[in-house]
Amino acid sequence: MRSFKLAIVGLTVIAFAAALGFRTTVESQDRPEARVDRVRRERFRHNGVVQDEEPPRSKAAPKNSRPMAPTAVEAPTGFDSLTNGHIEQGPDFGTINEDNVVPLRSYNDDRFVYEEVEGMDEGLGPTYNAQSCRECHQNIVTGGASQVTVQRTGRTDDGTFYESLGGSLIQSRATYRDLVELVADEDTTRTFRISPSTLGDGFVEAISNSTLLNISAAQPSNMRGNAVLVPVLEGNGDARIGRFGWKSQHGSLLSFAHDAYLNEMGITTPTLPEENTSSGTYVGYGSEYDPVEDPENDGVDAQAFTDFMRATKAPERGPITREALYGEQLFNQLNCNVCHVASITTAPAGTVINGGAFTVSPALGGKIIHPFSDFLLHDIGTGDGVPILPTPEYAITAMQMKTAPLWGLRTRSRLMHDGLTFTLNDAIMRHAGQALGSAQSYAALSNRQKVRLVAFLKSL
Numbered sequence: 001m002r003s004f005k006l007a008i009v010g011l012t013v014i015a016f017a018a019a020l021g022f023r024t025t026v027e028s029q030d031r032p033e034a035r036v037d038r039v040r041r042e043r044f045r046h047n048g049v050v051q052d053e054e055p056p057r058s059k060a061a062p063k064n065s066r067p068m069a070p071t072a073v074e075a076p077t078g079f080d081s082l083t084n085g086h087i088e089q090g091p092d093f094g095t096i097n098e099d100n101v102v103p104l105r106s107y108n109d110d111r112f113v114y115e116e117v118e119g120m121d122e123g124l125g126p127t128y129n130a131q132s133c134r135e136c137h138q139n140i141v142t143g144g145a146s147q148v149t150v151q152r153t154g155r156t157d158d159g160t161f162y163e164s165l166g167g168s169l170i171q172s173r174a175t176y177r178d179l180v181e182l183v184a185d186e187d188t189t190r191t192f193r194i195s196p197s198t199l200g201d202g203f204v205e206a207i208s209n210s211t212l213l214n215i216s217a218a219q220p221s222n223m224r225g226n227a228v229l230v231p232v233l234e235g236n237g238d239a240r241i242g243r244f245g246w247k248s249q250h251g252s253l254l255s256f257a258h259d260a261y262l263n264e265m266g267i268t269t270p271t272l273p274e275e276n277t278s279s280g281t282y283v284g285y286g287s288e289y290d291p292v293e294d295p296e297n298d299g300v301d302a303q304a305f306t307d308f309m310r311a312t313k314a315p316e317r318g319p320i321t322r323e324a325l326y327g328e329q330l331f332n333q334l335n336c337n338v339c340h341v342a343s344i345t346t347a348p349a350g351t352v353i354n355g356g357a358f359t360v361s362p363a364l365g366g367k368i369i370h371p372f373s374d375f376l377l378h379d380i381g382t383g384d385g386v387p388i389l390p391t392p393e394y395a396i397t398a399m400q401m402k403t404a405p406l407w408g409l410r411t412r413s414r415l416m417h418d419g420l421t422f423t424l425n426d427a428i429m430r431h432a433g434q435a436l437g438s439a440q441s442y443a444a445l446s447n448r449q450k451v452r453l454v455a456f457l458k459s460l
């Protein structure tokens with residue numbers, strides 16, 4: 001049965017390639033996932049255009065005057081499930097149910113959609129990792145991080161990465177018992193990636209491209225971060241500096257929402273209408289496994305997830321003790337703050353970002369945030385070997401990771417991208433490569449100084 005299916009997919013690949021005038025190489029016949037790979041790569045292509053996302057100029061102002069830059073204020077913080085003002089709070093959350101929820105109406109409605117458990121009728125699977133966004137993003141409140149990890153695998157030959165059949169993301173659950181993706185012996189490039197927080201991500205999205213490029217330019221060359229260009233799926237093919245995901249593989253929350261709905265839950269949308277395979281075998285609509293025609297959702301859910309995330313408050317700081325203040329000085333002396341940037345100001349309200357697809361709202365614009373990240377990629381010796389995509393453009397990202405934002409750090413017991421580090425001391429000692437100097441200086445601190453530095457980290 002299985003080999004029959006594979007043969008059919010193989011034929012489709014050849015027909016598809018022939019139709020496009022591609023050379024049907026032995027490799028493409030051998031690799032039934034080739035078409036899926038190609039579709040994924042084509043969807044994830046940008047035109048190289050990166051807007052600087054400078055704020056709008058006042059009409060009255062002379063042509064060469066500096067853009068308006070209203071005074072920035074602190075972004076609201078809190079683990080309280082209250083809106084940051086981007087959209088209204090809406091009806092009491094406890095009164096919302098499946099029958100009366102109105103997606104896109106309010107924070108509480110959109111939170112309900114983000115928490116909603118999907119089943120096969122809504123398009124869940126056939127391969128998936130969890131039934132709702134909340135399953136992996138909830139701590140302290142909905143939208144937060146969690147201990148849930150996903151698996152990424154592939155193989156690396158002569159320095160070139162090849163994804164596992166069906167993509168580097170393993171879907172560890174399925175709606176049929178024979179469809180769960182298992183890891184092949186030869187796929188020895190293997191990693192876990194833990195679920196990061198999405199709280200405050202609306203502010204992160206509102207950071208202009210030029211701000212991130214300036215941060216990179218100001219870093220010493222041996223520590224400089226890679227500002228990676230990724231497509232805004234809803235933005236006309238334009239590129240943006242990535243900032244979401246462990247590889248900064250997305251620059252817009254709507255793009256991430258579509259991606260996550262498909263890849264974590266198996267639900268297709270007009271933006272990403274092709275169902276995932278099970279290790280390269282087609283199991284979507286028309287096969288015996290998937291009763292729902294694509295796109296399985298009209299795109300409203302992805303917008304609701306996005307509106308919810310955009311309206312979340314940033315993680316709030318814990319008590320700032322004297323010890324923590326001493327520790328912060330050490331943090332800066334050890335150059336931790338070169339990558340873990342303490343303060344960033346979002347673009348002013350009215351700035352058009354995401355390749356023209358989104359205008360920064362008054363609630364998100366001109367806000368000072370304290371993410372303790374530059375959102376850039378670095379090689380600190382922890383790279384997991386899996387690039388954003390297995391294309392030459394992204395090859396360098398295989399051994400780089402995004403600077404983990406340290407806001408909300410005191411709420412996480414599993415550290416680093418793989419969640420395999422248990423203590424802050426161990427997390428720091430895992431830093432090498434571009435962060436080797438910092439790690440060595442840390443190791444040379446007195447015990448008392450180390451305690452202070454950790455006290456600072458525990459206040460985040």
Ligand code: HEC
Pocket residue numbers: 129130131132133134135136137148149150193194195196197198201243244245246247253256257260261264265305306309
């Ligand atoms: C099975 C667990 C799981 C589910 C379900 C899940 N996510 Fe995630 N999410 C992750 C992991 C793991 C990452 C990091 C992935 C990576 O970088 O490779 C992530 C990253 C993200 C990020 C980037 C956050 C940042 O600041 O870097 C966003 C945004 C996000 N998810 C949104 C969603 C939305 C919306 C949904 C529901 C459609 C969802 N996720 C469902 C596990 C999950």
Ligand code: HEC
Pocket residue numbers: 223331334335336337338339340378380382383401402403404405406409412414415416417418424427428431434435438439442457
């Ligand atoms: C060159 C850039 C760079 C420097 C310098 C740097 N870091 Fe990091 N840091 C990173 C990156 C990248 C990660 C994520 C690595 C991973 O997950 O594989 C990280 C992760 C962390 C984490 C884990 C956070 C989490 O949520 O899991 C902590 C804690 C941390 N860094 C603290 C520090 C401290 C303290 C210093 C100074 C002694 C420091 N870092 C210096 C880039 C840097």
